[in-house]
Amino acid sequence: ITITSPGSDSVVSGVVPVEVSYSDNVGVVSVDLYVNGQHYGQSTQEPFTFSLDTTVMDDGHNTLSAVALDAAGNQGSSGIAVSVNNGTTTDESTGDTPIISIASPVGGKVSGTIPIEFSYSNEAAIVSVDLYINDQLLGKNTQAPFNFTFDTTTVSDGSYTLTAHAFDEAGNKGVSANVSVTVQNAAADSTDKEAPIVTVASPSPGAEVSGTTRVEFETFDHVGIVRVELYANDVHVGSSTNAPFSIDWDTTQSVNGYGYLQAKAFDAAGNKGVSFYRNVTVNNSETATPADTQAPTINIASPASGTVSGTIPVNFNFSDNVGVVSVDLYVNGQLLGNNTQAPFNFTLDTTTVADGSYTLTAHAFDEAGNKGVSANVSVTVQNAAADSTDKEAPIVTVASPSPGAEVSGTTRVDFETFDHVGIVRVELYANDVHVGSSTNAPFSIDWDTTQSVNGYGYLQAKAFDAAGNKGVSFYRNVTVNNSETATPADTQAPTINIASPASGTVSGTIPVNFNSTDNVGVISVDLYVNGQLLGKNTQAPFNFTFDTTTVSDGSYTLTAHAFDEAGNKGVSANVTVTVQNAVAESTDKEAPIVTVASPSPGAEVSGTTRVEFETFDHVGIVRVELYANDVHVGSSTNAPFSIDWDTTQSVNGYGYLQAYAYDAAGNKGVSFYRNITVSNVSASDTTAPVISSFNLNDGMTLKSNTVINVSANDDQGVSQIALSIDGNTVMLSDNESLNYLLNVSTARKKKTPLHTIAVAASDRAGNTTKKSVNVYYK
Numbered sequence: 001i002t003i004t005s006p007g008s009d010s011v012v013s014g015v016v017p018v019e020v021s022y023s024d025n026v027g028v029v030s031v032d033l034y035v036n037g038q039h040y041g042q043s044t045q046e047p048f049t050f051s052l053d054t055t056v057m058d059d060g061h062n063t064l065s066a067v068a069l070d071a072a073g074n075q076g077s078s079g080i081a082v083s084v085n086n087g088t089t090t091d092e093s094t095g096d097t098p099i100i101s102i103a104s105p106v107g108g109k110v111s112g113t114i115p116i117e118f119s120y121s122n123e124a125a126i127v128s129v130d131l132y133i134n135d136q137l138l139g140k141n142t143q144a145p146f147n148f149t150f151d152t153t154t155v156s157d158g159s160y161t162l163t164a165h166a167f168d169e170a171g172n173k174g175v176s177a178n179v180s181v182t183v184q185n186a187a188a189d190s191t192d193k194e195a196p197i198v199t200v201a202s203p204s205p206g207a208e209v210s211g212t213t214r215v216e217f218e219t220f221d222h223v224g225i226v227r228v229e230l231y232a233n234d235v236h237v238g239s240s241t242n243a244p245f246s247i248d249w250d251t252t253q254s255v256n257g258y259g260y261l262q263a264k265a266f267d268a269a270g271n272k273g274v275s276f277y278r279n280v281t282v283n284n285s286e287t288a289t290p291a292d293t294q295a296p297t298i299n300i301a302s303p304a305s306g307t308v309s310g311t312i313p314v315n316f317n318f319s320d321n322v323g324v325v326s327v328d329l330y331v332n333g334q335l336l337g338n339n340t341q342a343p344f345n346f347t348l349d350t351t352t353v354a355d356g357s358y359t360l361t362a363h364a365f366d367e368a369g370n371k372g373v374s375a376n377v378s379v380t381v382q383n384a385a386a387d388s389t390d391k392e393a394p395i396v397t398v399a400s401p402s403p404g405a406e407v408s409g410t411t412r413v414d415f416e417t418f419d420h421v422g423i424v425r426v427e428l429y430a431n432d433v434h435v436g437s438s439t440n441a442p443f444s445i446d447w448d449t450t451q452s453v454n455g456y457g458y459l460q461a462k463a464f465d466a467a468g469n470k471g472v473s474f475y476r477n478v479t480v481n482n483s484e485t486a487t488p489a490d491t492q493a494p495t496i497n498i499a500s501p502a503s504g505t506v507s508g509t510i511p512v513n514f515n516s517t518d519n520v521g522v523i524s525v526d527l528y529v530n531g532q533l534l535g536k537n538t539q540a541p542f543n544f545t546f547d548t549t550t551v552s553d554g555s556y557t558l559t560a561h562a563f564d565e566a567g568n569k570g571v572s573a574n575v576t577v578t579v580q581n582a583v584a585e586s587t588d589k590e591a592p593i594v595t596v597a598s599p600s601p602g603a604e605v606s607g608t609t610r611v612e613f614e615t616f617d618h619v620g621i622v623r624v625e626l627y628a629n630d631v632h633v634g635s636s637t638n639a640p641f642s643i644d645w646d647t648t649q650s651v652n653g654y655g656y657l658q659a660y661a662y663d664a665a666g667n668k669g670v671s672f673y674r675n676i677t678v679s680n681v682s683a684s685d686t687t688a689p690v691i692s693s694f695n696l697n698d699g700m701t702l703k704s705n706t707v708i709n710v711s712a713n714d715d716q717g718v719s720q721i722a723l724s725i726d727g728n729t730v731m732l733s734d735n736e737s738l739n740y741l742l743n744v745s746t747a748r749k750k751k752t753p754l755h756t757i758a759v760a761a762s763d764r765a766g767n768t769t770k771k772s773v774n775v776y777y778k
Contacts, residue, residue, distance in 0.1 A: 001031065001068040001076050006030045008080040024070045029505040029580065034065040036127075037143035039233055044504040054084045061127055063142050069254070071507050071580035079140075098126050098174035100166035110115070112226065115239040118164055118176070120509065143235055144253060144711060152183045153270045159183075167245075169171040194670065195591035196221035196273035199230060199263035201338065202369050204325055205541045208281045209251050214369040216246045217275075218338065220672060221267045222463040229264045241673065244335070251282050258499075273669075274590060276616055277511055279541060288652070296320035296372035298364035302437050303425075307380045309420040310468040312425065313437045314346040316374070320366045328363040331545075350381045357381075371587040375612045378470040382466070392709070393550065393733070394419035394471035395741045396426060396463035406479045407449050415443045415473075418707075418741045419465045427462045447479050471739060474731045488549035494518035494570035496562035497526065505578045508619045514572070518564045526561040535640045547622030547639040548579040549664070555579075581620070592617035592669035594624060594661035604677045605647050612642045613671075617663045625660040648680050688767035689714035696757055701776045710738040712769070722760045 005019040006012050022028050031048035033040045035057065041050055052064075063077040103119045122127055129146035131138045133155075141148060146166075160183060164176040179716040197220040203209055215238075219225050228245040230238045232254045238247035245265075259282055263275040295617040298318040318324050327344035329336045329665050331353075335347060344364075358381060362374040395418040401407055413436075426443040430452045436445035443463075457480055460474040466716045516522045525542035527534045529551075535544060546558075556579055560572040593616040599605055611634075616619050624641040626634045628650050634643035640660075655678055661670040692712045696702075712718050713736060723731045731740045738759070757774035 001028070002078050003064060003066050006064075006082055007081075009082070010082045011085050012052075012054050013084065013086045014055065015051055015053050018052050018066075019066065020048055020066050020068075020131050022070070022076075023050065024074075024076075026070055026072070028068045029071050029507075030069050032067045032069075033140065034067065036063055037065075037141070037235060039235075055086055057084050059084050059086055059169075061171065063140075070652050071505065073220060073508055074708075086669070090541075097172045098166040098168050098172050098534060100126075100129065100164050100176045102162055102164055102176050102179045105162075107177065107179050107181055107183055109184050110150075110152055110181045111183065112153065112268060113149050113151045113266050115227065115229070115241075116150055116162065117239075118146060120166065125168045126166050127169050130167075132163040132165070133160055135161075135163070144599060147236060147239070148165070149229065149236065150237075151155060151270075153185055157183050157185055158682055162708050166441055175498070179497045179544050182756045184387065187583050192223050192267065192269035193273060194222060194668065195271040196225050196231035196265040196267050197593065197670065197672065198225075198263045198273050198275045199651070200261050200263050200275055200278035200366060202326070203280055204367060205543075206279055206368055208283050209249075210282065210284045211251060213249050213251055214371075215249050215261065216244070216369070217263055217265075219243075219245055219265055220273075221265070221273075223267055223269070225265050226268050226511060227266045229266075231261045231262045232257040234262070237716050250599050252284050254282050255548075256282050256284055269391050274542075274592060274593065274616075274618070276614075276759045277513075277542075279513060292322050292337070292366065292368035292370060294321045294366075295370040296364040296366050296375045297325045298362050298408045299323075300360055300362055300374050303360075303377065303379055305378050306439070307382050307424075308348075308350055309381065309383045309438075310351065311347055311349045311465055313427065313434065314348050314360065315437060316344055316362055316363075316364075318344070318364050318372075320364070320370075320372075322366050322368070324364050324468045325367050328365075330361040330363065351383050352502070355381050355383055383468075389468060389736075390421050390465065390467035392420060392736070392738050393469040393739045394423050394463035394465050395707070395739050396423075396461045396473045397470050397731075398459050398461050398473055401476070401478055404477055404479070406481050407447075408480065410447060410548075411447050411449055413447050413459065413461075415461055415463075417441075419447055419469075419471075421461070421465055421467070424466050424729045425464045425465050427464075429460045429462070431457045432460070433515060451480050452480050454480050454483050457505055469737075470735060472731075472733050472735075474729060474742045483511050490520050490566035492519045492564075493568040494522045494562040494564050496522070496560050496570050496572045498558055498560055498572050498575045501558075501575065501577055503576050506548055507579065507581045507613070508549065509547045509617045509621065511616075512546050513556065513559075514542055514560055514562075515563050516542065516570075518562070518568075518570075519753045520566070522562050524564055526563075528561070529556055530560040531557075532558070538561075545614070546619070547615070547620050549581050549622070551579060553579050553581055574595065588619045588663060588665035588667065590618060590623050591667040592661035592663050594621075594659045594669050594671045596659050596671055596674035599674070599676055601675055604679050605645075606678070606680045607647060609645050609647050609656065610642055611645050611659075612640070613659055613661070615639075615641055615661050615669075617661070617669075619665070621661050622664050623662045625662075627660070629655045630658070642737055647678050650678050652678050652680055683718050685763065685765040686767065687715055687763075688769045689718050689761040689763050691759060691761050691769055691771050693771075694759060694771055696773045696775060697777070698773045700773070703778045706742045708738075708740045708742055708757065710761075712736055714761075714763045714767075716763050718761055719764045720762045721763075724758045724760075726755055746772050 001022040004021050030044045032042045033050050062080050062084050067077045127267045128142045130140050131148050144659040162179045166174045199218045201216045201218045225394045228240045230247045235250050240247050260277040260279050265273045301315045301317045326340040328338050328344050360377045364372045396418045399414040399416045406459045426438050435447050435518045438445050449688045458475040458477050460475050499513045499515045526536050527544045558575045562570045595614045597612045597614045624636045626643045633645050636643050657674040659668045689712045691712045697710045718736045723740050754774050760770045762768040
């Protein structure tokens with residue numbers, strides 16, 4: 001491609017046409033025009049002409065660049081310089097020569113792709129920088145801070161000299177001192193062929209940004225990442241070479257309005273991983289909302305400092321002037337995990353680490369990227385020293401609120417507990433959802449009932465001792481009532497339109513993004529291609545990727561359906577695209593990106609479970625493989641790549657999934673692990689559990705306080721043991737043992753001289769064994 005009008009170095013003013021000449025062995029599908037490195041517009045219709053409004057440009061030296069793409073994604077470009085003269089320039093050149101020096105690298109050995117950055121005497125006066133390697137022009141950058149990247153794998157190992165030329169508006173040139181580097185890629189790990197994984201962690205999708213915004217990343221590589229680069233609207237805006245890889249992005253150098261971020265991560269072997277796009281809105285206008293500079297506050301509510309064992313919950317108290325959007329938990333300065341779902345709780349399995357002292361720290365982030373750091377909490381993990389002979393589970397009951405009580409707001413829940421060694425933690429569950437923990441006797445928990453649904457419900461407590469034994473209370477029925485008046489029915493449908501792609505020619509794997517609104521809120525979006533459902537997304541901003549290499553070349557119609565909580569549906573206008581993938585990309589070296597979309601983290605699965613994925617590749621993905629606990633369990637070669645996993649072929653209990661995605665060039669991308677729990681019952685299970693011990697016999701006389709001990713076993717596992725006294729269920733246990741403290745002095749008030757105590761042990765298939773005895777109280 002060549003820019004034929006205006007001519008190179010010509011003087012222009014007002015609105016001028018930009019015309020190009022072009023050729024391609026198959027055909028050009030689009031041309032993008034850049035002004036001083038900023039995207040000005042795109043044309044998808046021949047002859048690919050533009051109208052350039054020079055009145056929005058500064059008078060003086062400016063550069064125009066045209067980038068042509070064919071259907072296979074091959075790119076050609078050319079550029080010219082023009083002088084804008086609209087009579088708006090009042091400054092005159094001082095004639096001073098710019099001063100520039102190369103800030104990095106500083107010399108020495110280099111490998112892979114390295115950033116090249118500069119220091120200036122007056123950056124505001126500089127309009128462009130040229131970089132030379134061994135006196136050969138590598139490239140020109142007209143976008144401050146004028147940084148470059150140098151892919152050393154494209155040259156032979158040896159010595160190279162870097163030199164920078166800086167130009168000001170008047171054409172004065174400053175030349176840097178030379179920097180000598182030695183390229184040494186031969187010693188790089190030649191066996192490392194796997195690309196890193198990188199995602200933009202903040203700002204959040206759709207966030208409005210202004211000024212200098214901190215951009216943070218989540219990264220993974222099986223060897224190690226050496227650099228992360230950030231691109232805004234495909235323009236390089238910063239690099240980070242130090243974990244945890246954050247970059248301060250000067251948004252004032254980007255145009256106001258809708259835009260997108262993308263991160264690229266590099267390992268020491270030169271492998272490159274590319275993130276999904278993160279949509280943002282840049283707003284640096286005078287009427288922009290003042291930047292939020294107030295950091296959240298956070299403290300660790302539980303555990304308190306002290307000794308812990310087994311699996312413990314980690315909960316927080318937090319606040320922010322706008323709102324907390326995520327919390328990171330660190331153990332001894334190492335990131336344990338990130339939670340973006342309020343109330344941002346974690347569970348810490350202390351059995352996976354050695355006994356000893358550990359420091360917990362929480363980092364809370366708001367929408368603007370401000371970070372608050374909690375005070376440290378020091379805990380001592382002590383699993384090895386636990387009483388190995390202690391096999392008896394604690395006893396716990398919900399003491400208050402009373403049975404059938406109506407509760408609202410924040411309600412204090414109290415417990416009665418007993419253990420012959422000692423209880424270290426009590427957890428409270430409302431309708432089987434964890435709502436609080438207490439690690440200090442007498443174990444009371446303030447339950448925020450507004451987080452539970454109105455109406456009939458139930459509470460259950462679980463008590464843990466130092467040896468990890470767990471006791472489960474019987475259910476306590478309550479009624480939650482936090483409503484003053486019923487909410488009017490929502491009958492308003494969402495509105496949605498397809499923001500990208502626009503109608504035109506597409507190829508490879510393309511992102512499909514939306515603009516959607518609703519009076520209450522959109523909860524899911526379905527994407528249809530030619531009237532056939534491509535997929536459903538329940539995670540805002542509900543974006544999809546469409547792998548066009550999985551369909552034949554031709555015309556396709558995209559339609560989106562948006563749903564709100566009430567089931568109202570909004571339908572977008574159609575967008576028609578033409579798929580043209582006839583020319584394959586033979587130089588594809590970039591690995592795909594893949595994540596496990598469902599089942600959700602921590603989900604319990606059984607039978608045949610559908611596993612779905614989110615995928616991205618700039619050319620196209622041809623296959624996704626699924627591994628359960630590192631064992632291959634299935635493959636999919638058709639987008640949107642879902643696999644029906646037969647979980648009965650995997651062992652019951654905690655496990656994890658991982659996906660591998662492959663493109664046509666053989667590049668492989670690996671997902672993060674997705675933790676799940678497998679819970680299957682044999683369809684042929686007809687064997688009932690065996691009650692192996694029950695410490696009561698017919699005719700016994702029970703004196704004082706008596707602990708009732710029951711244990712059972714089953715070839716498929718015991719799901720529940722129920723204890724009843726005189727026909728009333730007093731306790732349920734969800735493991736293979738039950739311990740209940742019978743207060744004989746209280747029970748003796750009943751006039752019946754003979755009492756029936758019965759136990760029933762059940763497995764997951766519903767097989768049940770019962771045993772009962774008749775006893776006397778004294």
